[in-house]
Amino acid sequence: MGPDEDQFPVIDSKISKGLTLAIKVFFSIFAVLTPLMTILMAWLTVDSNIKMELKVLIVLLAILIAAGFIWLLITKIKEKPGPKIIRTAVDRTGIHHYSHQGLVKSILYTQLMPNPENGKYDVFIPLDQTDTNMDLCYYVFDDLSDKVVIRSLFLEGDFVITNGNSLKKHFIKGITFFRPDLKISPGVLELYKLERN
Template sequence: MQENVRPTFLPLTSQHSVVLTWLLNSLGGILLAGLFFLLACLPFLVSRDSEVRIIVGLIFYPLWAYALYRFIRYIKNKMAGAIRNIRIDEKGIHFDKKKGNTVHIPYDLLGPSSRSTPYDVYLVPVNKTQHLAFGLQGVETTLVFDGSDIGSVSYIKNGRALRAKFIEGIARFRPDLTIDPAVFKAFSIHPQKFTFDGKQYRKHVLQGLLMLVGLLALGCLITLLLTLF
């Protein structure tokens, strides 16, 4: 088991980036507005015949209005459960929701999950990314510490530090649980200090960029060879 060298466990709270929050929300709003405008104009684009436009409009616009209504309801329900803040302390992790309630995941409830794995805290692939997973009262649970899995009101800029702090809390308060060593490598966490290792993270990013550049170069080379021969 990893040894925690810190004498005390200091709580950590999420930090928000006003600039990135504004940019992401603005970009999302512009894209959605453009999509809705394009769909609203669709009957006028399918034909120049006014009769055809009327027939298509009579069929399309009720469906479009219903789809828009369902989408707005989905967004409202999603945002009702969105998080405003994430706190990690000696009891566990706490998600303060937009509607005023708080969801708690205490260390005491963590344990093995139903998945067959030699570790209690491990990685699971979700949409080509790795998520931290563990058992919560026997049920496999995953967490994303920037709030994107729940829907965040604002962009959380210290999500990696929050994840490292949560793993530190598990190691300190639940030493009976085993943590997959791959967790530390995947999330660039120092295995003894339980801090986010920015140097290792930048190394991973650089390796990924070099691999991408190499694949692009190989693809261009193959295309050139096929053209010549």
């Protein structure tokens, strides 16, 4: 183990299987109960003593909601599943997303670019975001558009990552180590309690 590896160890994502299962069960129950409750509400409305126009409106609304759920279910079933991300790791080269078959995608420190508009910062959190949705943004070169574009750091996966902030903090720490040429917003350094080297 070299000196750089001592200062910058690999950090892997920690997954909460219980919380992931609870969320999936909740949304599955919600997906089944919502159209059933809507249909039940329409049926009870038909048997009640309210105006006929209101009954027709409620029944039509129930049919539209049930049809929307069925359409979403069919769309989800037809959707081609991509590789299922099972692990995320931050190391001395960048952040990497893995499936059972291996590496799916990476954001390498070498791919990060300076702000193309000569802005203040190359790594930042946009000011228009709320406290609950703070996406870390950076610049990379996009081959399709043939220009430098802004991207946000998103930890992918079909699971709940319990150490997501630690992964982002380690990624930012990697930028300070391996890309000292990039300007990181003081707000980002303060949020993740880091100091610029």
